[in-house]
Amino acid sequence: MKYAPFFGCMITVKYPQMEAAVRKTAQNLGMEFVDLDGFSCCPDPIYFKATDKLVWLTIAARNICIAEEAGFDLVTMCSGCTATLSEANFHLSNEPELKEKVNKRLKKIGKEYKGTISVRHIVTVLRDDVGIEKVKKSVRRPLNDIKVGIHYGCHLLKPSEIMRVDDPDYPTILEKLFSAIGAQIVHHDKQALCCGKACMSEEIPERMTYDVLTSLKKSGADCMGLICPTCFDEFDLGQIKLSRKFNQDLTIPILYYFQFLGLAQGLSPQEVGLHLHKTKTDEIIRKLNNSHS
Amino acid sequence: MKSINYKFREKLNSTIGGEAHNFCYQCGACVGDCPAAMYSPDFNPREILLQAILGDEKTLTGENSPIWNCTNCYTCYERCPQAVRPVEVIIALKNICYQKMTAAPEVREIVDSVKATGRTVKITSLSDRRRKELGLKEVKIVPMEELRELFEQ
Numbered sequence: 457m458k459y460a461p462f463f464g465c466m467i468t469v470k471y472p473q474m475e476a477a478v479r480k481t482a483q484n485l486g487m488e489f490v491d492l493d494g495f496s497c498c499p500d501p502i503y504f505k506a507t508d509k510l511v512w513l514t515i516a517a518r519n520i521c522i523a524e525e526a527g528f529d530l531v532t533m534c535s536g537c538t539a540t541l542s543e544a545n546f547h548l549s550n551e552p553e554l555k556e557k558v559n560k561r562l563k564k565i566g567k568e569y570k571g572t573i574s575v576r577h578i579v580t581v582l583r584d585d586v587g588i589e590k591v592k593k594s595v596r597r598p599l600n601d602i603k604v605g606i607h608y609g610c611h612l613l614k615p616s617e618i619m620r621v622d623d624p625d626y627p628t629i630l631e632k633l634f635s636a637i638g639a640q641i642v643h644h645d646k647q648a649l650c651c652g653k654a655c656m657s658e659e660i661p662e663r664m665t666y667d668v669l670t671s672l673k674k675s676g677a678d679c680m681g682l683i684c685p686t687c688f689d690e691f692d693l694g695q696i697k698l699s700r701k702f703n704q705d706l707t708i709p710i711l712y713y714f715q716f717l718g719l720a721q722g723l724s725p726q727e728v729g730l731h732l733h734k735t736k737t738d739e740i741i742r743k744l745n746n747s748h749s
Numbered sequence: 750m751k752s753i754n755y756k757f758r759e760k761l762n763s764t765i766g767g768e769a770h771n772f773c774y775q776c777g778a779c780v781g782d783c784p785a786a787m788y789s790p791d792f793n794p795r796e797i798l799l800q801a802i803l804g805d806e807k808t809l810t811g812e813n814s815p816i817w818n819c820t821n822c823y824t825c826y827e828r829c830p831q832a833v834r835p836v837e838v839i840i841a842l843k844n845i846c847y848q849k850m851t852a853a854p855e856v857r858e859i860v861d862s863v864k865a866t867g868r869t870v871k872i873t874s875l876s877d878r879r880r881k882e883l884g885l886k887e888v889k890i891v892p893m894e895e896l897r898e899l900f901e902q
């Protein structure tokens with residue numbers, strides 16, 4: 457199975473540990489990545505989209521064209537990139553007038569959007585192409601004793617009309633993927649809350665993050681598992697700031713799904729870049745090692 | 750009774766995603782699960798749609814417009830029975846703010862970065878070193894000459 461990976465800006469530059477974890481684990485699942493040249497920022501669905509939707513769509517379409525020319529589906533690792541590229545792909549393939557407008561612009565650089573490929577967040581590839589069974593089979597050190605609070609974030613699921621991934625209110629895709637690697641899943645009150653990152657007030661996202669973290673800690677989870685670098689930003693770096701601000705210990709390890717998968721496949725914490733996180737992950741590693749000693 | 754500013758509504762109609770504001774019947778289904786409304790009494794997507802229907806340009810596209818508190822979570826898009834896609838109307842309003850130079854300052858910062866480098870996040874010697882340590886290849890180059898053609902109208 458060959459795919460064109462789209463790592464975007466946040467992962468490539470700010471959180472390359474996520475890229476390392478994806479590349480190493482995907483290989484163990486028989487996924488083949490064909491790295492294409494010429495991608496830009498997706499462009500981001502919050503700030504860039506807020507300036508001019510037509511320019512936003514055109515630059516997104518340019519990225520899609522690169523994958524179309526090569527003939528591979530685009531696989532995204534960030535919920536923001538997923539949102540932009542999926543929305544653009546959806547609108548351009550369903551609205552001929554819009555497509556014409558965008559193609560007129562793309563013509564200046566010799567490109568044309570055709571609508572021949574799909575955009576998919578990598579977790580959907582794991583569920584639908586690789587298969588949960590194969591994910592399970594790749595595990596050498598199941599995360600037996602580790603309790604994970606899942607954070608879905610918004611853009612993997614919504615708008616469901618476009619994303620077509622899962623029930624947007626009661627999703628199960630990540631439960632399936634975390635169960636496959638042996639983790640115990642812990643539910644908590646605020647697990648469906650948005651990370652708040654896109655809100656441009658200072659106070660609102662802080663209170664949202666605070667509520668998610670306190671609810672997560674109360675649930676007895678050892679850590680949070682997520683699939684988006686923007687949510688990661690809000691919770692990993694964010695908890696340090698908030699702990700200071702509220703004079704309360706809100707720290708809890710935050711990991712990207714493919715880092716968990718890597719550990720379960722037998723990769724070392726270093727190889728999946730856990731040392732690059734703001735919050736200490738020693739406790740999880742200790743638990744993992746204990747359960748396999 | 751306020752008079753309706755149709756000129757502003759026309760402008761909204763001609764902005765991508767803005768036209769659906771016409772179909773809002775003020776049921777409020779978009780409000781209950783809106784996180785920005787939960788966390789701020791000043792934010793309410795139904796009210797934003799009402800202001801759009803009235804063409805209240807000043808409130809919606811002025812310096813302190815409430816629209817910037819939306820978290821872009823897309824829950825209202827799921828809930829609205831009229832396919833108004835409130836969040837897309839809000840983003841259309843943001844597009845109008847950007848033209849009027851009243852957009853939140855964060856927007857310009859990020860967009861300037863994309864226009865200069867093709868990315869939202871700057872590559873630094875630290876980020877290069879980290880990639881190397883993790884066994885990753887160097888970041889690929891963004892063909893800026895192509896991108897620049899597309900930033901132009």
Ligand code: SF4
Nearest residue numbers: 783819820822823825
């Ligand atoms: S997208 Fe914005 S308006 Fe809609 S529910 Fe989320 S925060 Fe509220």
Ligand code: SF4
Nearest residue numbers: 773774776777779829
């Ligand atoms: S749910 Fe739709 S129709 Fe109802 S108030 Fe909100 S935008 Fe208007």
